[in-house]
Amino acid sequence: MEKKIEIKKTIFSGIQPSGNLNIGNYIGAISQWVKMQEKYNCIFSIVDYHAITVKQSPEELRRRIIEVVKIYLAAGIDPNKSIIFQQSAVAAHTELAWILNCYGARIADLNKMTQFKDKAGENQESVSVGLYDYPVLMAADILLYNTEIVPVGEDQKQHVELARDIAKRFNNEFGETFLIPQAVIKQEGARIMSLLDPKKKMSKSDSNQNNCIGLLDDIEVARKKIMRAVTDSGSEIEYDLEDKPALSNLLTIYAQLGTREIPRLVKDYRGKGYGDFKKDLADVVVKFLTDFQKKYNKISDDKVIKILEAGRKKVEKLASAKMEKVRQVIGVR
Ligand code: ATP
Ligand code: LTN
Numbered sequence: 001m002e003k004k005i006e007i008k009k010t011i012f013s014g015i016q017p018s019g020n021l022n023i024g025n026y027i028g029a030i031s032q033w034v035k036m037q038e039k040y041n042c043i044f045s046i047v048d049y050h051a052i053t054v055k056q057s058p059e060e061l062r063r064r065i066i067e068v069v070k071i072y073l074a075a076g077i078d079p080n081k082s083i084i085f086q087q088s089a090v091a092a093h094t095e096l097a098w099i100l101n102c103y104g105a106r107i108a109d110l111n112k113m114t115q116f117k118d119k120a121g122e123n124q125e126s127v128s129v130g131l132y133d134y135p136v137l138m139a140a141d142i143l144l145y146n147t148e149i150v151p152v153g154e155d156q157k158q159h160v161e162l163a164r165d166i167a168k169r170f171n172n173e174f175g176e177t178f179l180i181p182q183a184v185i186k187q188e189g190a191r192i193m194s195l196l197d198p199k200k201k202m203s204k205s206d207s208n209q210n211n212c213i214g215l216l217d218d219i220e221v222a223r224k225k226i227m228r229a230v231t232d233s234g235s236e237i238e239y240d241l242e243d244k245p246a247l248s249n250l251l252t253i254y255a256q257l258g259t260r261e262i263p264r265l266v267k268d269y270r271g272k273g274y275g276d277f278k279k280d281l282a283d284v285v286v287k288f289l290t291d292f293q294k295k296y297n298k299i300s301d302d303k304v305i306k307i308l309e310a311g312r313k314k315v316e317k318l319a320s321a322k323m324e325k326v327r328q329v330i331g332v333r
Contacts (some may be wrong), residue, residue, distance in 0.1 A: 011036055012147040012181075014045035017031055017064035018056065020214035021071050023285070024192035026257045028153030032186050034076040036151060041087040042082035043145055043315060044072060046308075050090050050137060054205070069304045071215055085311030087141065092319035096140035097133070099326060103173060104166035105136045108270035114158060139163035143178040144319050148183040150183050154190040155201060158182050163198070174329040187283065189256045195229035198245040213253075216293065219286050226250075226282040236268035237277050258284040306327075 013033060015025060027201050036042060046068045051061065065086060072084055087093050110116070113135055120127045135158075142150055142163045151159045160183035167178040194200040194211035213222050232244040239248050239262050256261045269277050326333040 008041045009131075009148040010040070010041045010043065010145055010152060011065060011149040011184075012043045012045070012142050012145055013151050014047035014050070014141060015068055016047050016051040017061060017068045018051040018054065018207075019064075020209065020212070020216060021068065022202055022204050022212040022214050023253065023257065023288075024153070024201055024212070025204060026075060026201035026215060027189040027192055027253070028186065029151065030072065030075045030077070031189075031256070032151045032184070033082075036149075040149065042077075043147075044082055044084050044312065045087045045141060046085070047087045047138075047141065047173045049094060050134060053128055053134050061251055064242065064276070066301055067081055067216075067302050069108050069308060070296050070299045073299050073304075073307075074292055076091045079307045079310070083311045083314050083326060084307055085315050086308050089308070089312045090319050091317055092144055092171060092316075092323045093137065095323060096122070096144055096326065097137040097329060100136050100139055100143075100166050100170070100260045101133065103330065105133075105162075109162055109165065110135065112158075115155065135159045135162045136166070139166045142181050143167055144322050146179045146318075146322070147181045148179055150181050152183055152185065177325060177329055186214060188262075189252055193245065193249040195225055195249075195328075197283070198230065198249050213288070213289075216296065219289055219293075222289055223286055225275060226285055231274045237266060237274070239263075239273065241268060250278070254281045254284055257288040 011033075015021065015029065015297065028233060032044065033044060046065050047067055048061065051064075069084060069151045073079070077084060090180060110132055110321070116132055116134070117124075128301060138156075138159050139162060142160070143166070150156075150163075164180050164182075167180050171177055192202045194202050195213070196208070196211050200211070204212065204214075206212060210225055210228070213225055217225070229250060231250075232242070232246045237247065237251070237289050239251050241248050251262050251265055254260070254265055260268065324333070
């Protein structure tokens with residue numbers, strides 16, 4: 001009988017070591033990576049060269065790189081199944097980004113990126129060139145590994161679209177070199193909103209951390225943040241993004257970190273007020289964080305360093321092969 005060889009698709013994703021990772025990062029990104037490990041070849045990066053597109057303290061950056069790996073592990077990323085590595089340890093990422101800057105990436109496209117506009121704000125002229133070019137480095141991350149699927153939160157969809165456009169342009173000019181990747185975004189929880197302003201996404205680089213529940217937050221601080229989260233007018237527990245954006249966000253967090261789905265929660269809280277709801281939600285969040293932090297605290301720095309080194313070796317091979325091909329087709333070899 002003929003043996004069927006199953007070729008697994010590759011997925012790639014990454015998180016910047018740029019602040020305290022929060023439940024938005026966990027729900028929108030990491031939790032879906034954990035589920036994908038069985039079915040795909042998974043590569044997860046700590047994208048430190050993306051983090052330096054905005055100012056970072058060297059000491060803090062060094063600490064956070066280790067912290068993000070521990071968070072991946074505590075969340076259930078298994079280094080025996082998935083590759084975990086640090087972006088800056090593999091020079092091919094920045095090399096390919098440069099080549100894509102020259103072939104594929106266009107100013108007109110970068111000018112449309114909403115993340116750049118949000119982050120640069122009024123200061124577009126004075127922010128770093130790196131912040132502007134951020135999506136091209138992200139395209140390089142993805143295209144280096146024949147990635148087919150990129151699991152990210154909603155905010156990164158536009159960047160993955162750009163990576164597709166860049167790959168298509170490059171392939172048109174030089175022949176089939178890159179696979180065309182696709183973003184995969186969760187149906188529910190792809191955009192967890194700030195606790196104090198439900199119009200804004202929960203963001204780890206937010207200067208007011210009361211907007212976020214950090215994965216490593218002190219448990220009692222996290223409980224207080226939930227109790228102080230804004231709610232909407234009225235008193236019914238309902239899921240309605242238009243009329244009850246704050247409550248809809250809290251319901252999403254409840255469903256994602258707990259065991260009941262949103263329709264069930266709405267039913268169970270019929271006739272009860274916001275106070276009861278928030279108290280129970282705080283219990284769910286506290287339980288999640290307690291379990292998570294227990295796992296996190298058991299992981300040593302030594303273990304992290306070994307995992308990063310093993311990961312670097314594995315991706316280095318894949319990246320070198322792709323770079324050889326790229327250098328050939330553009331004519332520098
Ligand atoms: P920063 O504020 O430093 O830009 P961030 O919190 O947006 O950081 P990233 O490192 O940019 O985090 O994103 C890591 C992953 O988490 C991405 O896949 C991103 O889409 C996802 N993510 C970030 N914030 C949220 C959120 N509020 N809800 C759902 N997913 C999110
Ligand atoms: N820009 C992403 C982080 C990131 C990424 C990637 C995600 C950098 N390179 C490649 C997926 C694939 C973000 O989450 N802010």
